[in-house]
Amino acid sequence: MAGSIETGSAAPEFVLHGGVLRDGEFTRGTYLLDAAREHPLVLAxxxxxxxxxxxxxxxxxxxxxxxxxxxxxxxxxxxxxxxESHEEFARTNDLRMPLLSDPDRTVAKLFGVAAPGVGLRRSVFLIAPGGRIAWKHVALVGLTWQPLEKLTAELALL
Incomplete structure:
Protein backbone atom coordinates (compact mmCIF):
# COMPACT_ATOMS: atom_id res chain seq x y z
CA MET A 1 0.00 0.00 0.00
CA ALA A 2 1.26 3.43 -0.91
CA GLY A 3 1.21 6.04 1.83
CA SER A 4 -2.15 7.60 2.61
CA ILE A 5 -2.77 11.05 1.16
CA GLU A 6 -1.71 13.77 3.60
CA THR A 7 -3.95 16.19 5.48
CA GLY A 8 -3.82 19.57 3.75
CA SER A 9 -3.40 17.99 0.31
CA ALA A 10 -5.90 18.39 -2.48
CA ALA A 11 -8.25 15.42 -2.67
CA PRO A 12 -7.66 13.54 -5.92
CA GLU A 13 -10.45 13.81 -8.47
CA PHE A 14 -12.46 10.68 -9.12
CA VAL A 15 -15.61 9.43 -10.79
CA LEU A 16 -17.45 6.35 -9.45
CA HIS A 17 -20.78 4.66 -10.06
CA GLY A 18 -23.08 4.15 -7.13
CA GLY A 19 -26.53 4.72 -5.81
CA VAL A 20 -28.54 6.11 -2.96
CA LEU A 21 -31.70 4.86 -1.23
CA ARG A 22 -34.37 7.55 -0.77
CA ASP A 23 -38.02 6.93 0.00
CA GLY A 24 -37.67 3.26 -0.91
CA GLU A 25 -36.13 3.95 -4.33
CA PHE A 26 -32.50 3.12 -5.05
CA THR A 27 -31.33 5.69 -7.57
CA ARG A 28 -28.16 4.85 -9.47
CA GLY A 29 -25.82 7.52 -10.71
CA THR A 30 -22.32 8.72 -11.32
CA TYR A 31 -20.53 10.54 -8.51
CA LEU A 32 -17.80 13.07 -9.29
CA LEU A 33 -15.73 14.52 -6.51
CA ASP A 34 -15.50 17.73 -8.49
CA ALA A 35 -19.29 18.14 -8.24
CA ALA A 36 -19.11 18.03 -4.42
CA ARG A 37 -16.36 20.59 -3.87
CA GLU A 38 -18.72 23.39 -2.77
CA HIS A 39 -19.45 21.85 0.63
CA PRO A 40 -17.81 19.52 3.14
CA LEU A 41 -17.72 15.86 2.17
CA VAL A 42 -17.17 12.80 4.35
CA LEU A 43 -15.61 9.91 2.40
CA ALA A 44 -15.92 6.65 4.31
CA GLU A 84 -26.04 -4.36 -7.20
CA SER A 85 -24.46 -5.43 -3.91
CA HIS A 86 -24.71 -1.85 -2.64
CA GLU A 87 -28.42 -1.72 -3.48
CA GLU A 88 -29.11 -4.89 -1.49
CA PHE A 89 -26.95 -3.62 1.40
CA ALA A 90 -28.74 -0.24 1.41
CA ARG A 91 -32.21 -1.81 1.28
CA THR A 92 -31.45 -4.39 3.99
CA ASN A 93 -30.10 -1.76 6.40
CA ASP A 94 -31.98 1.38 5.29
CA LEU A 95 -28.71 3.15 4.46
CA ARG A 96 -29.47 6.65 3.21
CA MET A 97 -26.08 7.86 2.00
CA PRO A 98 -24.65 7.16 -1.46
CA LEU A 99 -22.77 3.85 -1.69
CA LEU A 100 -20.09 3.99 -4.38
CA SER A 101 -18.46 1.08 -6.17
CA ASP A 102 -14.65 0.97 -6.55
CA PRO A 103 -14.19 -2.61 -7.87
CA ASP A 104 -10.58 -2.29 -8.96
CA ARG A 105 -9.76 -0.08 -5.94
CA THR A 106 -8.63 2.80 -8.15
CA VAL A 107 -9.93 5.45 -5.76
CA ALA A 108 -8.70 3.52 -2.71
CA LYS A 109 -5.24 3.56 -4.31
CA LEU A 110 -5.48 7.32 -5.01
CA PHE A 111 -6.21 7.90 -1.32
CA GLY A 112 -3.54 5.39 -0.25
CA VAL A 113 -5.92 3.03 1.54
CA ALA A 114 -5.80 -0.03 -0.75
CA ALA A 115 -4.43 -3.03 1.13
CA PRO A 116 -3.38 -6.41 -0.26
CA GLY A 117 -5.52 -9.26 1.00
CA VAL A 118 -8.22 -7.12 2.64
CA GLY A 119 -9.06 -4.88 -0.32
CA LEU A 120 -8.89 -1.59 1.51
CA ARG A 121 -8.36 -0.15 4.95
CA ARG A 122 -11.35 1.23 6.82
CA SER A 123 -10.74 4.96 6.50
CA VAL A 124 -12.49 8.29 6.71
CA PHE A 125 -11.47 11.51 4.98
CA LEU A 126 -13.12 14.87 5.65
CA ILE A 127 -12.82 17.05 2.59
CA ALA A 128 -13.28 20.78 3.11
CA PRO A 129 -15.08 23.01 0.62
CA GLY A 130 -12.68 23.56 -2.24
CA GLY A 131 -11.33 20.02 -2.08
CA ARG A 132 -8.62 20.03 0.62
CA ILE A 133 -8.23 17.02 2.94
CA ALA A 134 -9.05 18.61 6.30
CA TRP A 135 -8.89 15.50 8.49
CA LYS A 136 -8.39 11.77 8.07
CA HIS A 137 -8.27 8.49 9.92
CA VAL A 138 -6.86 5.31 8.39
CA ALA A 139 -7.35 2.20 10.53
CA LEU A 140 -4.50 -0.28 10.81
CA VAL A 141 -6.96 -2.98 11.77
CA GLY A 142 -10.48 -2.54 10.43
CA LEU A 143 -12.42 -3.63 13.51
CA THR A 144 -13.24 -0.14 14.73
CA TRP A 145 -14.43 3.03 13.05
CA GLN A 146 -14.58 6.72 13.77
CA PRO A 147 -17.85 7.50 15.57
CA LEU A 148 -20.39 10.01 14.36
CA GLU A 149 -19.56 12.34 17.27
CA LYS A 150 -15.87 12.52 16.31
CA LEU A 151 -16.66 13.20 12.66
CA THR A 152 -19.22 15.91 13.39
CA ALA A 153 -16.83 17.56 15.89
CA GLU A 154 -14.13 17.67 13.19
CA LEU A 155 -16.60 18.96 10.59
CA ALA A 156 -17.68 21.74 12.95
CA LEU A 157 -14.08 23.03 12.86
CA LEU A 158 -14.16 23.60 9.08
Missing part, protein backbone atom coordinates in the same frame (compact mmCIF):
# COMPACT_ATOMS: atom_id res chain seq x y z
CA UNK A 45 -13.97 3.74 2.80
CA UNK A 46 -15.22 0.39 4.09
CA UNK A 47 -14.07 -3.13 3.18
CA UNK A 48 -17.29 -5.01 2.45
CA UNK A 49 -21.07 -4.81 2.20
CA UNK A 50 -22.96 -6.85 4.79
CA UNK A 51 -19.99 -7.55 7.07
CA UNK A 52 -20.78 -7.01 10.72
CA UNK A 53 -18.41 -4.09 11.42
CA UNK A 54 -19.18 -2.31 8.12
CA UNK A 55 -22.90 -2.67 8.75
CA UNK A 56 -22.60 -1.16 12.24
CA UNK A 57 -20.43 1.69 10.95
CA UNK A 58 -22.66 2.67 8.03
CA UNK A 59 -25.88 2.25 10.05
CA UNK A 60 -24.39 4.64 12.60
CA UNK A 61 -23.59 7.24 9.93
CA UNK A 62 -26.96 6.77 8.20
CA UNK A 63 -28.97 7.15 11.40
CA UNK A 64 -27.01 10.34 12.15
CA UNK A 65 -27.22 11.73 8.63
CA UNK A 66 -29.13 14.81 9.79
CA UNK A 67 -26.19 15.79 12.02
CA UNK A 68 -23.92 15.79 8.97
CA UNK A 69 -26.51 17.69 6.95
CA UNK A 70 -26.81 20.39 9.65
CA UNK A 71 -23.09 20.99 9.16
CA UNK A 72 -23.57 21.28 5.39
CA UNK A 73 -21.83 17.97 4.71
CA UNK A 74 -22.61 15.00 2.51
CA UNK A 75 -21.47 11.46 3.31
CA UNK A 76 -20.33 9.07 0.57
CA UNK A 77 -19.32 5.49 1.39
CA UNK A 78 -16.93 3.60 -0.91
CA UNK A 79 -16.14 -0.11 -1.14
CA UNK A 80 -15.05 -2.60 -3.83
CA UNK A 81 -18.45 -4.30 -4.23
CA UNK A 82 -20.61 -3.61 -7.28
CA UNK A 83 -23.67 -1.37 -7.35
Missing amino acids: FYPQDNSSVCTKQLCSYSSGLEQFTKLGAEVWAISPQDV
Whole structure:
Protein backbone atom coordinates (compact mmCIF):
# COMPACT_ATOMS: atom_id res chain seq x y z
CA MET A 1 0.00 0.00 0.00
CA ALA A 2 1.26 3.43 -0.91
CA GLY A 3 1.21 6.04 1.83
CA SER A 4 -2.15 7.60 2.61
CA ILE A 5 -2.77 11.05 1.16
CA GLU A 6 -1.71 13.77 3.60
CA THR A 7 -3.95 16.19 5.48
CA GLY A 8 -3.82 19.57 3.75
CA SER A 9 -3.40 17.99 0.31
CA ALA A 10 -5.90 18.39 -2.48
CA ALA A 11 -8.25 15.42 -2.67
CA PRO A 12 -7.66 13.54 -5.92
CA GLU A 13 -10.45 13.81 -8.47
CA PHE A 14 -12.46 10.68 -9.12
CA VAL A 15 -15.61 9.43 -10.79
CA LEU A 16 -17.45 6.35 -9.45
CA HIS A 17 -20.78 4.66 -10.06
CA GLY A 18 -23.08 4.15 -7.13
CA GLY A 19 -26.53 4.72 -5.81
CA VAL A 20 -28.54 6.11 -2.96
CA LEU A 21 -31.70 4.86 -1.23
CA ARG A 22 -34.37 7.55 -0.77
CA ASP A 23 -38.02 6.93 0.00
CA GLY A 24 -37.67 3.26 -0.91
CA GLU A 25 -36.13 3.95 -4.33
CA PHE A 26 -32.50 3.12 -5.05
CA THR A 27 -31.33 5.69 -7.57
CA ARG A 28 -28.16 4.85 -9.47
CA GLY A 29 -25.82 7.52 -10.71
CA THR A 30 -22.32 8.72 -11.32
CA TYR A 31 -20.53 10.54 -8.51
CA LEU A 32 -17.80 13.07 -9.29
CA LEU A 33 -15.73 14.52 -6.51
CA ASP A 34 -15.50 17.73 -8.49
CA ALA A 35 -19.29 18.14 -8.24
CA ALA A 36 -19.11 18.03 -4.42
CA ARG A 37 -16.36 20.59 -3.87
CA GLU A 38 -18.72 23.39 -2.77
CA HIS A 39 -19.45 21.85 0.63
CA PRO A 40 -17.81 19.52 3.14
CA LEU A 41 -17.72 15.86 2.17
CA VAL A 42 -17.17 12.80 4.35
CA LEU A 43 -15.61 9.91 2.40
CA ALA A 44 -15.92 6.65 4.31
CA PHE A 45 -13.97 3.74 2.80
CA TYR A 46 -15.22 0.39 4.09
CA PRO A 47 -14.07 -3.13 3.18
CA GLN A 48 -17.29 -5.01 2.45
CA ASP A 49 -21.07 -4.81 2.20
CA ASN A 50 -22.96 -6.85 4.79
CA SER A 51 -19.99 -7.55 7.07
CA SER A 52 -20.78 -7.01 10.72
CA VAL A 53 -18.41 -4.09 11.42
CA CYS A 54 -19.18 -2.31 8.12
CA THR A 55 -22.90 -2.67 8.75
CA LYS A 56 -22.60 -1.16 12.24
CA GLN A 57 -20.43 1.69 10.95
CA LEU A 58 -22.66 2.67 8.03
CA CYS A 59 -25.88 2.25 10.05
CA SER A 60 -24.39 4.64 12.60
CA TYR A 61 -23.59 7.24 9.93
CA SER A 62 -26.96 6.77 8.20
CA SER A 63 -28.97 7.15 11.40
CA GLY A 64 -27.01 10.34 12.15
CA LEU A 65 -27.22 11.73 8.63
CA GLU A 66 -29.13 14.81 9.79
CA GLN A 67 -26.19 15.79 12.02
CA PHE A 68 -23.92 15.79 8.97
CA THR A 69 -26.51 17.69 6.95
CA LYS A 70 -26.81 20.39 9.65
CA LEU A 71 -23.09 20.99 9.16
CA GLY A 72 -23.57 21.28 5.39
CA ALA A 73 -21.83 17.97 4.71
CA GLU A 74 -22.61 15.00 2.51
CA VAL A 75 -21.47 11.46 3.31
CA TRP A 76 -20.33 9.07 0.57
CA ALA A 77 -19.32 5.49 1.39
CA ILE A 78 -16.93 3.60 -0.91
CA SER A 79 -16.14 -0.11 -1.14
CA PRO A 80 -15.05 -2.60 -3.83
CA GLN A 81 -18.45 -4.30 -4.23
CA ASP A 82 -20.61 -3.61 -7.28
CA VAL A 83 -23.67 -1.37 -7.35
CA GLU A 84 -26.04 -4.36 -7.20
CA SER A 85 -24.46 -5.43 -3.91
CA HIS A 86 -24.71 -1.85 -2.64
CA GLU A 87 -28.42 -1.72 -3.48
CA GLU A 88 -29.11 -4.89 -1.49
CA PHE A 89 -26.95 -3.62 1.40
CA ALA A 90 -28.74 -0.24 1.41
CA ARG A 91 -32.21 -1.81 1.28
CA THR A 92 -31.45 -4.39 3.99
CA ASN A 93 -30.10 -1.76 6.40
CA ASP A 94 -31.98 1.38 5.29
CA LEU A 95 -28.71 3.15 4.46
CA ARG A 96 -29.47 6.65 3.21
CA MET A 97 -26.08 7.86 2.00
CA PRO A 98 -24.65 7.16 -1.46
CA LEU A 99 -22.77 3.85 -1.69
CA LEU A 100 -20.09 3.99 -4.38
CA SER A 101 -18.46 1.08 -6.17
CA ASP A 102 -14.65 0.97 -6.55
CA PRO A 103 -14.19 -2.61 -7.87
CA ASP A 104 -10.58 -2.29 -8.96
CA ARG A 105 -9.76 -0.08 -5.94
CA THR A 106 -8.63 2.80 -8.15
CA VAL A 107 -9.93 5.45 -5.76
CA ALA A 108 -8.70 3.52 -2.71
CA LYS A 109 -5.24 3.56 -4.31
CA LEU A 110 -5.48 7.32 -5.01
CA PHE A 111 -6.21 7.90 -1.32
CA GLY A 112 -3.54 5.39 -0.25
CA VAL A 113 -5.92 3.03 1.54
CA ALA A 114 -5.80 -0.03 -0.75
CA ALA A 115 -4.43 -3.03 1.13
CA PRO A 116 -3.38 -6.41 -0.26
CA GLY A 117 -5.52 -9.26 1.00
CA VAL A 118 -8.22 -7.12 2.64
CA GLY A 119 -9.06 -4.88 -0.32
CA LEU A 120 -8.89 -1.59 1.51
CA ARG A 121 -8.36 -0.15 4.95
CA ARG A 122 -11.35 1.23 6.82
CA SER A 123 -10.74 4.96 6.50
CA VAL A 124 -12.49 8.29 6.71
CA PHE A 125 -11.47 11.51 4.98
CA LEU A 126 -13.12 14.87 5.65
CA ILE A 127 -12.82 17.05 2.59
CA ALA A 128 -13.28 20.78 3.11
CA PRO A 129 -15.08 23.01 0.62
CA GLY A 130 -12.68 23.56 -2.24
CA GLY A 131 -11.33 20.02 -2.08
CA ARG A 132 -8.62 20.03 0.62
CA ILE A 133 -8.23 17.02 2.94
CA ALA A 134 -9.05 18.61 6.30
CA TRP A 135 -8.89 15.50 8.49
CA LYS A 136 -8.39 11.77 8.07
CA HIS A 137 -8.27 8.49 9.92
CA VAL A 138 -6.86 5.31 8.39
CA ALA A 139 -7.35 2.20 10.53
CA LEU A 140 -4.50 -0.28 10.81
CA VAL A 141 -6.96 -2.98 11.77
CA GLY A 142 -10.48 -2.54 10.43
CA LEU A 143 -12.42 -3.63 13.51
CA THR A 144 -13.24 -0.14 14.73
CA TRP A 145 -14.43 3.03 13.05
CA GLN A 146 -14.58 6.72 13.77
CA PRO A 147 -17.85 7.50 15.57
CA LEU A 148 -20.39 10.01 14.36
CA GLU A 149 -19.56 12.34 17.27
CA LYS A 150 -15.87 12.52 16.31
CA LEU A 151 -16.66 13.20 12.66
CA THR A 152 -19.22 15.91 13.39
CA ALA A 153 -16.83 17.56 15.89
CA GLU A 154 -14.13 17.67 13.19
CA LEU A 155 -16.60 18.96 10.59
CA ALA A 156 -17.68 21.74 12.95
CA LEU A 157 -14.08 23.03 12.86
CA LEU A 158 -14.16 23.60 9.08
